[in-house]
Amino acid sequence: MSDLFRRKPISELLEESQGKTGLKKSLGAFDLTMLGIGAIIGTGIFVLTGVAAADLSGPALILSFLLSGLACCFAALCYAEFASMIPVAGSAYTYGYAGLGEIWGWIIGWDLILEYAVGIATVAIGWSGYVVNLLGNIGIHLPKAITVSPFEGGVINIPAMVIIGLIAWLLISGVRNTSGVNGVIVIIKVSVVLLFIVLAVWHVKPANWTPFMPYGFQGVVSGAAVVFFSYIGFDAVSTAAEETRNPQKNMPKGIIYSLLICTALYIAVSAILTGIVKYTAYKTPAGHAAPVAYALDQIGIHWGAALVSVGAICGITSVCLVMMYGQSRIFFAMARDGLIPKVLGSVDPKHQTPALSTTIVATACALTAGFFPISIVSELVSIGTLFAFIIVCAGIIVLRQKRSDLKRSFKVPFYPVTPILGILSCAYLITGLKPVTWLRFIVWFALGLIVYFAYSRRHSLLRLENRQPKTARE
Template sequence: MALSLREQLLRRKPIVFQQQHHQGEELARNLSTFQLTMFGVGATVGTGIFFVLGQAVPKAGPAVLVSFLIAGFAAGLSALCYAELASAIPVSGSTYSYAYHALGEFVAVVIAGCVLLEYGVSTGAVAVGWSSYFNELLQETIGWQLPEALSVSPIPVPVEDALGQITYPATGGMINLPAVVLVLLCMLLLIRGASESATINAIMVMIKLGVLVLFTVIGFSAFNADHFADFFGYGLSGISAAAGTIFFSFIGLDAVATAGEEVKNPQKALPRAIIGALTIVSGIYIAVAAAGLAAKPVEFFKETAGEAGLALILKDITGNQVWSTVLAAGAVISIFSVTLVTLYGQTRILFAVGRDGLIPKRFLEVDAKTMTPVFNTVTVSIIVALIGGFVPDVYLWDTVSIGTLMAFSVVAIGIIVLRRTHPNLERPFKVPGYPVVPILTVAVCIYIMWGLALVTWVIFLAWIAVVVAFYFAYGRKHATLNNYTSEEEIAEPGGRKRKDDEA
């Protein structure tokens, strides 16, 4: 019996308890809990600290520390929600898959658009920022760096002069070549296999944490209480706006969940890795942000936005290039891990969407030797390399945040829906304080989204319109659920089972 449009949009994917029940290609299950935790840390620490201070401090001033606390609080609530869904539904696709099981096909399609935007743009933004640290390292080690034409996007960025006038001066750039090269190197590593990528990522994360601890110690050695004067001078709107910019850096929580089908003992490993990653991330963020503000006034961050800000702080404090060179080298090595993990997350979400038939099956192809989705990885890498090579990061940060916030909100709503529709579902981890925590998660995410700029909403809604149009043109006709007809294979809204038409 044919489904009506409403039934098709709201139909839910059945919850699969054992991975061998999946039809089609499978991924190798060989990641440990530690590797998965390092995936989460690798996708966050670095993204938020090495780059975002230059974007967030000018919005909130010294109260950016409050912005970090708000973003971290929202991420903490979301982490608990992710932990429950990840333990109950340990599959690839993260938020997209959870939405398909809990809220239906159309919501899943919209969320797929959110997380693909989130991962694609964040990978490009991080690659752009990595380029500045790469040039800083070249300058400090060999006294030479790439010419501006090969290290800056040709698209101009807004600059505010002393009179408050906004201009768009020419950049002198043709392409951000280091950003492109970084993405392509990550692509080659991911093609080799997830386990190899996870091991290298874990090493780079440990280097990153060591470098940031070093920065914190040196930064506090130059503590100046005057830098925290007029703490709330930029107002609540500035704190909210900065929190929105910062929030994208907690994308690592979602990155952990994308590996649901490649980790050993996922029902225990996923919650532990998500909560462990959040704990490490939140602590290092607050410490480094406080150390940076202790050493430099707000004006410094305004003037150095888009540059290798942390390295410049160390150079000014110590009066020599040794420690700033160490930090720049650590950033170049460790930020590689951010690009690696966010690129990985996007390819796994596309893999899950491809298995559900909503995009062409080419995205589902897995190499017989490496057990990785090669076509998927190459396609994503090319698109992201173009973003990194030609779009300035100032246009990218908030766009990432809105996708992340939407994803986190849907996870919280999914918790509430599944508690009602599947009360007997095995949940090795349960959100404490239910239903307060999921409801509070949605409320905090809405508060942060409210502070985002209008242009961010325009870009986001335009992208979602494209995703929805593709779904109606292709996805709904090719959805795998179109071929499911048995009572156990498909469910209608409200938890009722759909039976074959026996007439």
């Protein structure tokens, strides 16, 4: 059983990233920051703010975002140290494999497959809803049969499938094209968020912030667990490590800058949202689905609401793009290690991108988005991410003890307090999630263990190399 905890040598990981199976290096600190903002600002700020304010946090939504942001900050610092030390594809999966052992690496990888796949389908369905609504406002009404799933009275959600297909094509064509398009989208949606702040801040009524914590502190914690979905994405920056120029310096910058920028925007937007309209108003369907546009409508700025809708579409598009990017890179890393079929790790010779894994991810997500309704998904994605963050923070502690000799161009400050606080804060947020979310996660976890013992453990390249005679390996 000791082979379950065999760790992949970091020197071997670095050699792979520089070899023929490595990915093209074309990203800088600015690209990574844009990638992070592109993944973070989207469904959370444009949708979940209304749900959390109305049902869980009230005006204390600010505290919910602060709690989530703080937990993410601790985890982000740990990600930054790992990314500077092990600048290869795979994100938390690779870090877990190198720091804690193969079984933990597999658990994180399996966990991230669920997080990204469900997240991509969910975001695509949200994108479809915004597009259909915007087209309806200008007199173009798409039939219900092609815009919602069979479970909702339709036949197939074609817009959701189309956006997934377009994003897959963009990813396969090359990461430089991807980062360029993503950069434009990020600028648009950040501009829209700033426009909302400028337009709405003058309409804030402090009386709307009373009572500040209508559901108690437990409501704030539950709200933090829900809006945690809003921060999911900064970890996707670390999946691009192998495609980054000078990753030891640029990866920590991209991770930390994107998180700080988005946290500041979230706090400002949540304060204004609950200040211009009473939190109970967001219980309406419109307030739940599009709270930012709804708030502007309530104060008579209808043209601003329309612009926000366009920004929301851009925001959700970039989230879908970065999540699919991250998913395909995790597949790539796991396949290269032999834990899933090696063919999934093949790199397209023309574009130097993992075309096959991207195609498979896109197909699965498109079918899910086209034929199934995705509900209560934000909590399922949140629990998976929180669990991965806990393992990453633990991995920092283990490697500091066992591999103090490794070069670290960035070190987690206030060690070991920071990673310990990361573990405790993420675990605390998990307690705010519903029991049914725990059950779904446990089922997926059990399925992953079955796959590992039935296939992955026997096909692990690290295990096969260790079983060869020394002369054969040489």
